[in-house]
Amino acid sequence: MGRDGSEPCAPSHIPVLAAAALDWLEVKSDGVYVDCTAGLAGHSMMIASRLTTGRLIALDRDPASVEIARNRLAGFPNAVVVHGNYGELKAVLAGLGVNEVDGVLIDAGFSSMQLEDARRGFTFQQEGPLDMRLDTSSGETAEEFLARVEEGELARILKEYGDVRPARRIAAAIVRRRDYGCMESTGDLATAVCEALDFVSGQPDEIRTVFQAIRIAVNDELRWLQKGMEEAIDVLRPGGRLVAIVFHSGEDRVIKNVLRDASRPRRDLYPDGRVRSTQPPRVKVLTPKPVKPGPAEIARNPRAKSALLRAAEKLEQGGAAA
Numbered sequence: 001m002g003r004d005g006s007e008p009c010a011p012s013h014i015p016v017l018a019a020a021a022l023d024w025l026e027v028k029s030d031g032v033y034v035d036c037t038a039g040l041a042g043h044s045m046m047i048a049s050r051l052t053t054g055r056l057i058a059l060d061r062d063p064a065s066v067e068i069a070r071n072r073l074a075g076f077p078n079a080v081v082v083h084g085n086y087g088e089l090k091a092v093l094a095g096l097g098v099n100e101v102d103g104v105l106i107d108a109g110f111s112s113m114q115l116e117d118a119r120r121g122f123t124f125q126q127e128g129p130l131d132m133r134l135d136t137s138s139g140e141t142a143e144e145f146l147a148r149v150e151e152g153e154l155a156r157i158l159k160e161y162g163d164v165r166p167a168r169r170i171a172a173a174i175v176r177r178r179d180y181g182c183m184e185s186t187g188d189l190a191t192a193v194c195e196a197l198d199f200v201s202g203q204p205d206e207i208r209t210v211f212q213a214i215r216i217a218v219n220d221e222l223r224w225l226q227k228g229m230e231e232a233i234d235v236l237r238p239g240g241r242l243v244a245i246v247f248h249s250g251e252d253r254v255i256k257n258v259l260r261d262a263s264r265p266r267r268d269l270y271p272d273g274r275v276r277s278t279q280p281p282r283v284k285v286l287t288p289k290p291v292k293p294g295p296a297e298i299a300r301n302p303r304a305k306s307a308l309l310r311a312a313e314k315l316e317q318g319g320a321a322a
């Protein structure tokens, strides 16, 4: 994409809800913005192209995405891309000498590039190793996770993170295969789901949600999302905007709850229940209901179908709208 933001940013990548995200961020040409999920730099390039004296800090947990985003943002001197987890946003920004910013964008989950690369193990449609790590430089792979997880815990994860209905049956089949020493590839995991549901041909819908649930667990995605949202609110200056785009109900619950809590007065209580002090609300929620893509965007980019965007504005110390 050129500085005017006019060209498509990558053949296989269209940033989701891009126009809405930019509108809600209200990018000022001299502001400091953080794209917490640089990915293929789709949103980042759009933000960077609106800046003059402002600055864009883009981060990603995935070293390969950092590399790509760096290349794509090479023409924007006021953009920097760093390897980091948005759950540690304050530390990442402190490392760059930044304490306060005008806007933060989170576009959660994983990118088309990560999904389409069979070596990453995110897709059940291609044979690959059971890796599934967003950060390939550290942490446990899906294979290592499945090698140690207890059956009951796995059933809970499938239900909670994937809304998988026959969670116990599928967990039992995965653990059975694992105990036979046959849980090393995406094909092994997909086969376990088919075995659990007695599928002899074709693929049950549950494979997608089982992969989703295990990916979320391997990367501890919901915990980092909650921490990232809380840290984003901390670093915003009054009037600053926070925009979050998520792709399933578990993630949306986290966003909704963090914004709901931050938009209410917070009471510190004595042990006997009396109110010690009351803190004013920290944000104003700008989207009472999540913003969804329209039919034209979904037709252009089917991956956008389940996207939900929520936005909030940081309030002045006293709680008044900035």
Ligand SMILES: C[S@@+](CC[C@H](N)C(=O)[O-])C[C@H]1O[C@@H](n2cnc3c(N)ncnc32)[C@H](O)[C@@H]1O
Pocket (backbone or CB within 6 Å): 013, 014, 015, 016, 036, 037, 038, 039, 040, 041, 042, 043, 044, 059, 060, 061, 062, 065, 084, 085, 086, 087, 107, 108, 109, 110, 111, 134, 224, 225, 228
């Ligand atoms: C949906 S993609 C972002 C696409 C990007 N907005 C674009 O337009 O190209 C999500 C990205 O977030 C990254 N990611 C996920 N969790 C993260 C975290 N906790 N901290 C930093 N990056 C994360 C993934 O590695 C992935 O590259």
